[in-house]
Amino acid sequence: MQGTAHATREGGGSAVLDQVRDTVLEVEGLAVSYGALRALDGVSWRLGRGEILGIIGPNGAGKSTCYDAVTNLVAREGRVVLKGEDVTRVPAYGLAERGLRRAFQQNAFFDDVTVLDNMVSVLQDVWGTSFADCLVRPFRERRRTGEARRAAAAALERLGIAPLYHDRYPTEVPYGTQRMLSIALALGSGAEVLMLDEPAAGLGGADMEALVVALARLRDDGLSLVVIEHHMDLIMSVADRIVVLDQGRMLAHGTPAEIQENDEVLDAYLGRAA
Ligand SMILES: Nc1ncnc2c1ncn2[C@@H]1O[C@H](COP(=O)(O)OP(=O)(O)OP(=O)(O)O)[C@@H](O)[C@H]1O
Numbered sequence: 001m002q003g004t005a006h007a008t009r010e011g012g013g014s015a016v017l018d019q020v021r022d023t024v025l026e027v028e029g030l031a032v033s034y035g036a037l038r039a040l041d042g043v044s045w046r047l048g049r050g051e052i053l054g055i056i057g058p059n060g061a062g063k064s065t066c067y068d069a070v071t072n073l074v075a076r077e078g079r080v081v082l083k084g085e086d087v088t089r090v091p092a093y094g095l096a097e098r099g100l101r102r103a104f105q106q107n108a109f110f111d112d113v114t115v116l117d118n119m120v121s122v123l124q125d126v127w128g129t130s131f132a133d134c135l136v137r138p139f140r141e142r143r144r145t146g147e148a149r150r151a152a153a154a155a156l157e158r159l160g161i162a163p164l165y166h167d168r169y170p171t172e173v174p175y176g177t178q179r180m181l182s183i184a185l186a187l188g189s190g191a192e193v194l195m196l197d198e199p200a201a202g203l204g205g206a207d208m209e210a211l212v213v214a215l216a217r218l219r220d221d222g223l224s225l226v227v228i229e230h231h232m233d234l235i236m237s238v239a240d241r242i243v244v245l246d247q248g249r250m251l252a253h254g255t256p257a258e259i260q261e262n263d264e265v266l267d268a269y270l271g272r273a274a
Helices: 063-070 092-097 115-122 131-136 138-158 175-187 205-220 232-238 256-261 263-270
Strands: 023-034 037-048 052-056 077-082 100-103 193-197 224-228 241-246 249-254
Touching: 023 063, 023 224, 037 063, 037 224, 037 241, 037 249, 052 063, 052 232, 063 077, 063 193, 063 224, 092 100, 100 175, 115 138, 115 175, 138 175, 138 205, 175 193, 175 205, 205 224, 205 232, 232 256, 241 256, 241 263, 249 256, 249 263, 256 263
Parallel strands: 052 224, 052 241, 100 193, 193 224
Antiparallel strands: 023 037, 023 077, 241 249
């Protein structure tokens, strides 16, 4: 094997795990079976604070199943530790409350409210007002509503969504902006770990570049990200480390440079230059 990516098919700990500093999310021995199919088998990785971990692999390798397993959306074996707390038995909504959020492959927003109001709605946990408060303290509540809208606008601009789109309906804005909106909504407020499933799906060149910039900015802000992606250029440019899955098992784990030189990965997945 060339390079230093660690093949993990034989099991055993990988030294690359020891390189992760300030672990925020750790999965250990995750396994999922669908009837006779072992869709995930003994998958372990760690995510450091302010880091992007890429998860790649051919179709059917188990990438989405791995997300379902981490977020407790499927029966699984193994352990999940978030910020030092064993959260293996915590349901998905409890994980979201603890700062572990997830965006799915499909865009997810309310079609019949504006982009800005979509964002305001997910910030309700911080800026929400009650009917009773509006009656008793109307001026205070009006001020809070203004603050909520400013916070929502800032959250959208953090993802590069320009103000000219804030008052449009999501279906009226370009597809790349809709993808960014889905990410912004998944982030909400208080996210510490964000898991993205193919964020670049359907994006063209300029939108792809905007996504790279946005992901790097989120990481630089201290967010930790796990990103499933088929676009190799994108994942190789933004990820700090990469896990390669194949038939439910970990084929390799290393830096992008290590993964690109790994013979097993080249044979199984990335394709080899003649
Ligand atoms: N609910 C399910 N019931 C039965 N089999 C499933 C289920 N979900 C996934 N599988 C199977 O588990 C395996 C892993 O699927 P998964 O969707 O995790 O792969 P993936 O790497 O995300 O693929 P893709 O890149 O195509 O999205 C596949 O063989 C798939 O057919």
